Amino acid sequence: MNGDIERIIYDEKSLAGVVERLAGQINADYQGKELVVIGILKGSAVFLADLFRKLECSCTLDFMAASRYGSGTVSKGKINITKDLTADIRGKNVLIVEDILDTGNTLSYLKEYLQGFDPESVKICVLFVKPSRRTKDISADYIGYTIDDLFLVGYGLDYDEKYRNLPYVGLLKSEIYQ
Ligand code: IMP
Ligand code: MG
Numbered sequence: 001m002n003g004d005i006e007r008i009i010y011d012e013k014s015l016a017g018v019v020e021r022l023a024g025q026i027n028a029d030y031q032g033k034e035l036v037v038i039g040i041l042k043g044s045a046v047f048l049a050d051l052f053r054k055l056e057c058s059c060t061l062d063f064m065a066a067s068r069y070g071s072g073t074v075s076k077g078k079i080n081i082t083k084d085l086t087a088d089i090r091g092k093n094v095l096i097v098e099d100i101l102d103t104g105n106t107l108s109y110l111k112e113y114l115q116g117f118d119p120e121s122v123k124i125c126v127l128f129v130k131p132s133r134r135t136k137d138i139s140a141d142y143i144g145y146t147i148d149d150l151f152l153v154g155y156g157l158d159y160d161e162k163y164r165n166l167p168y169v170g171l172l173k174s175e176i177y178q
Helices: 011-028 045-052 104-113
Strands: 005-010 033-042 059-067 080-083 095-099 122-131 142-146 170-172
Touching: 005 011, 011 045, 011 122, 011 142, 033 045, 033 104, 045 095, 059 104, 080 170, 095 104
Parallel strands: 033 059, 033 095, 095 122, 122 142
Antiparallel strands: 005 170, 059 080
16 A cells, blocks of 8 residues: 555555446436537546446547645635636537535536537536535536545545546545645
8 A cells, every 4th residue: 555545545455446327327317319428637537437338329539627726625615617628519519527525616517508508418427526615506417425524535536636647546644634
């Protein structure tokens, strides 16, 4: 285990099981339909790589990036789109894939932005939700885990751009961010 990690919260087996369940739900809902999957960089990259390979509908992949966190563990105010959509989503079914729905600032902004292109539908798939920190009226359609207000790293999730490569999701030792 990485020496900066206090303990593992979700191991590889648990994550694989959750990805399997989410893919099953998405496959059932979009059977026979076309889907544009939009991964939100960078946090969703590892989760999305696993999820996308389990999707069975006809789907395309695009990415967006939005800046939100600096090096702290507390959410900052404004959202900036730092990488925009390249796909034409007018009339399409869109699935946003994101790592965490925390305060909801990022996803409510991005969902509204995407709805401006007049898609057929926009749904959200997240690996984690932290309900206790929600400030925006937004919910996810596909949820991996509902968690307490803990700062997690690994499996794509970072602290100061690090730890995304850990194959598990863990709790960082408090001395790392204090
Ligand atoms: P929101 O806009 O407050 O909902 O923030 C969502 C974004 O904050 C996520 O996409 C993550 O990038 C980041 N974030 C929130 N909680 C965590 C965490 O526990 N670990 C790593 N990143 C987090
Ligand atoms: Mg993120």
